[in-house]
Amino acid sequence: METRVALIGIIVEKESSVAQLNELLHQYGHYIIGRMGLPYREKGVNIISVVLDAPQDAISALSGKIGRLEGVSAKTQYSHVITPAEN
Numbered sequence: 001m002e003t004r005v006a007l008i009g010i011i012v013e014k015e016s017s018v019a020q021l022n023e024l025l026h027q028y029g030h031y032i033i034g035r036m037g038l039p040y041r042e043k044g045v046n047i048i049s050v051v052l053d054a055p056q057d058a059i060s061a062l063s064g065k066i067g068r069l070e071g072v073s074a075k076t077q078y079s080h081v082i083t084p085a086e087n
Contacts, residue, residue, distance in 0.1 A: 002056075003053050003055055004079060007076070008049070008059075008075070009048075009075050009077070010050065010074045011048075011073050012071065013045050014070055014071020016070075016071070021048075021066060021069055024069075025050065028058065031054035032051070033052060034050075035050045035051070036048070060076075063076045
């Protein structure tokens with residue numbers, strides 16, 4: 001199965017959803033290359049970027065699950081880099 005490099009941009013507006021978000025990211029942790037979170041205290045939001053190298057269906061599934069969390073929005077950007085998955 002091929003993998004793609006992707007970035008999921010996440011905005012968290014509801015603090016009570018953070019634990020669920022972290023659990024989802026933990027479940028997909030083997031695909032995550034890196035993650036950066038920035039608290040924007042003046043506006044009461046957290047901005048998180050997650051970079052993955054994963055099969056297309058895994059990226060879509062994670063992004064969809066994140067987007068269904070209350071007070072959390074997510075958008076995904078894909079690289080044109082597609083590679084065969086390692087065994």
